[in-house]
Amino acid sequence: MAANHTAPAKKVARRSRDPALSPRASRLETGRRSRKGRSADRREAILAAALDEFSMRGFDATRIDDVAKRADVAKGTIYLYFRDKESLFQELIRAMLTPLIGAIEALGEVDMPLQVLAERFVDLFVREVYETRRRDVIRLILSEGRRFPKVAEFYYREVLSRMLKAVRALLRRALERGELADDTLIRFPQLLVAPGIVAIVWNGLFDRFEPLDVRAMMGASCERLFAARRPT
Amino acid sequence: MAANHTAPAKKVARRSRDPALSPRASRLETGRRSRKGRSADRREAILAAALDEFSMRGFDATRIDDVAKRADVAKGTIYLYFRDKESLFQELIRAMLTPLIGAIEALGEVDMPLQVLAERFVDLFVREVYETRRRDVIRLILSEGRRFPKVAEFYYREVLSRMLKAVRALLRRALERGELADDTLIRFPQLLVAPGIVAIVWNGLFDRFEPLDVRAMMGASCERLFAARRPT
Amino acid sequence: MAANHTAPAKKVARRSRDPALSPRASRLETGRRSRKGRSADRREAILAAALDEFSMRGFDATRIDDVAKRADVAKGTIYLYFRDKESLFQELIRAMLTPLIGAIEALGEVDMPLQVLAERFVDLFVREVYETRRRDVIRLILSEGRRFPKVAEFYYREVLSRMLKAVRALLRRALERGELADDTLIRFPQLLVAPGIVAIVWNGLFDRFEPLDVRAMMGASCERLFAARRPT
Amino acid sequence: MAANHTAPAKKVARRSRDPALSPRASRLETGRRSRKGRSADRREAILAAALDEFSMRGFDATRIDDVAKRADVAKGTIYLYFRDKESLFQELIRAMLTPLIGAIEALGEVDMPLQVLAERFVDLFVREVYETRRRDVIRLILSEGRRFPKVAEFYYREVLSRMLKAVRALLRRALERGELADDTLIRFPQLLVAPGIVAIVWNGLFDRFEPLDVRAMMGASCERLFAARRPT
DNA sequence: CATGAATGAGAATTCATTCAT
DNA sequence: CATGAATGAATTCTCATTCAT
Structure with missing residues (x-):
């Protein structure tokens, strides 16, 4: 359904809080996005983008740059949320499971x-x-x-x-x-x-x-x- | 940190004439390898090494250099037998199947x-x-x-x-x-x-x-x- | 033996803003380089270095590494400004003419x-x-x-x-x-x-x-x- | 007019006059193909091939392998007649002029x-x-x-x-x-x-x-x- | 002499990661 | 927090040269 898992990640609109990323994840934090929310959104956008890219190309062939583009953040931003590429991968798996x-x-x-x-x-x-x-x-x-x-x-x-x-x-x-x-x-x-x-x-x-x-x-x-x- | 959890292929003894690589290959020709034989041996040694390395690390993470070391040939030699890394991979699959x-x-x-x-x-x-x-x-x-x-x-x-x-x-x-x-x-x-x-x-x-x-x-x-x- | 008759471009002082490279380029903007300016400077430094090296050794014999050293940038930086060696060459000619x-x-x-x-x-x-x-x-x-x-x-x-x-x-x-x-x-x-x-x-x-x-x-x-x- | 062109050529084989290489060069040494002739032919074939390739691609981009193929000799053979690629180039120019x-x-x-x-x-x-x-x-x-x-x-x-x-x-x-x-x-x-x-x-x-x-x-x-x- | 398989130094290019702004 | 320019280690592939046959 969702998953842009084929397109070469150009200027992909940010997939924020993709329900497919954490489907049915009863997002109970009722209305108001706290300051925390911004950050969490970012993190999720990155994870969603990472999933797309990793799925498409595999770990090694995935470029952090492409994940960033797909998540619509700067490359450096990814390193604010994840220690390194491997962490991103591992946390992605964790987050999904x-x-x-x-x-x-x-x-x-x-x-x-x-x-x-x-x-x-x-x-x-x-x-x-x-x-x-x-x-x-x-x-x-x-x-x-x-x-x-x-x-x-x-x-x-x-x-x-x-x-x-x-x-x-x-x-x-x-x-x-x-x-x-x-x-x-x-x-x-x-x-x-x-x-x-x-x-x-x-x-x-x-x-x-x-x-x-x-x-x-x-x-x-x-x-x-x-x-x-x-x-x- | 965890990715390189397998030994980095140092001076691994060449796995020559791996029976699993070329099973049933009744390699009965007496002693000296014929010109054809030598070349074929080399090719097989490379394929065997490639299988080891690819299996251990996956395609991308495998270094041609390590395949060469494991096959006990020079890096360039691999390119005498296979156009490039991808060819090596594909021909390996073909050869095995x-x-x-x-x-x-x-x-x-x-x-x-x-x-x-x-x-x-x-x-x-x-x-x-x-x-x-x-x-x-x-x-x-x-x-x-x-x-x-x-x-x-x-x-x-x-x-x-x-x-x-x-x-x-x-x-x-x-x-x-x-x-x-x-x-x-x-x-x-x-x-x-x-x-x-x-x-x-x-x-x-x-x-x-x-x-x-x-x-x-x-x-x-x-x-x-x-x-x-x-x-x- | 004779081919390398020119010095191998070690830590050559950067020829920044070579007036011959960008003649008449009235670079009058006061002090600090604007973001654009810095980038343009870099580009010019690379072009100037490339001209030096290409002139000295010819296209093939010129190492990107030496161009980088001469331009006082890292090797990778050149690839931020030019797709590849050939582009660098072609754009150099264009820029000069x-x-x-x-x-x-x-x-x-x-x-x-x-x-x-x-x-x-x-x-x-x-x-x-x-x-x-x-x-x-x-x-x-x-x-x-x-x-x-x-x-x-x-x-x-x-x-x-x-x-x-x-x-x-x-x-x-x-x-x-x-x-x-x-x-x-x-x-x-x-x-x-x-x-x-x-x-x-x-x-x-x-x-x-x-x-x-x-x-x-x-x-x-x-x-x-x-x-x-x-x-x- | 004995060219005092540099050192007295150490490993350099003799210079012969190929009619194809230097057309109109009246081949006055009438008749008899000595054993020397075979060798001279080879040399000339290599020079002719080298001229083709060097002209086509320039010195650096010319592969010895291609010269050999064009001259219809093995790669190693070239090294029997010329010390190295540069010698081949220099002797080619000499032979032609x-x-x-x-x-x-x-x-x-x-x-x-x-x-x-x-x-x-x-x-x-x-x-x-x-x-x-x-x-x-x-x-x-x-x-x-x-x-x-x-x-x-x-x-x-x-x-x-x-x-x-x-x-x-x-x-x-x-x-x-x-x-x-x-x-x-x-x-x-x-x-x-x-x-x-x-x-x-x-x-x-x-x-x-x-x-x-x-x-x-x-x-x-x-x-x-x-x-x-x-x-x- | 000839051969061409083998070698390995070398060069282009990529990309994870850093860091000044 | 964000950014993205800059870095340079790492990797693939090429090709001049050697040498056993």
């Missing part, structure tokens, strides 16, 4: 039939990740994570491990209730998101050759994974 | 019970990709493919599309024989490799926090995907 | 006895070209013009063709007035500057063996060329 | 009416220089001479100074015979060739915009310069 943490924590609490859960899960992934700037963030982690262990670690500690834990708890209960055929998914909860990850990758690399329907694929996958198995 | 093409083509011909096929498939992936330098190549495609459309296209045309076609043919026959519950996998053959892809990603990013048993996960996945479904 | 254009245009208007004209012409050439940095520019055009068709074209279009046209107009009037014996110079106005060109070349190559008095030679040449001929 | 020396020496002896002499002179220049590879050599001297003082010196000592001396002798006799109005040309014999030089330059730079008839221009010039002046 942090809002997820709460949502994930809440996941474990939920209790509903597996079929419903599956639907919810797919829907959540598609709407909150795949159709969002977060898809780009995931892609960045996949692409650059190895070179930025801090980023990978943050993602693992704050997002992945929590999510896996929550999912496992959920599934364990389902298993106990007899809704699950075996402990496959408890041992490998990664299988649940695998199609989502692959879809993100595919979308970035091969969609022009052969588009892929994420929702359908994830749905089909869940159907299989959650099916109570009756061995042939 | 091309040998696969034949194997893939052969895949469609096979005919065996689905259970056996699944085992074979997992085994093939693990032994020929995951435990091989090709895992790194896949990672490179995932990481850099977007910035090198040629690479993505090559991978799609020569590897992916062929593989998908072969798999679909196989599955269609299985479906007709009644070995397959439905056409899910025919519509989304990507689901078969998804766990493999995720394993490669996980291995690169999170293995230090929580190792992942590829073989087991893929096996479990196949079991589920290939199960003749009996709806609850 | 452009001020001439107006003067040339005015030439055609003049009206005076041929003898006086000849004196004026010689004087003009010597004072405005030969004893000026423009002599070096002419030399650069002679030396590098073939490899920079743009430069040759610029020189032809903006300087040469205008000059030839003006001279022809002048001479045509003189011919009509009977001051000129025939149309030789109208057909070959190049003959008028030929001694000047040769003097520039000679000065660059052979003056150390046998100095040449430009003024005298051009004077003698004009005398002959303008003489109303009485066939023997 | 040396055959002229004899002709020039002979010039002073001639004795004929000035009108005839003028015609001869123009014809000689056009046929022996302008329409010859020597035009390129002159251009190379004009372009690169400053960076190769040795070359300029050689040209001055062996060609220019001799020529000027011969011309002066000739003109002095003409003056004594009353064929010459004054000593202008004796003081500035350069005026005689100036149109030729300018024509060479013009041809290289501006012929595409406005062609120039050398012969006509030189003829016109001589007519004027040799005219017995009758002051108006």
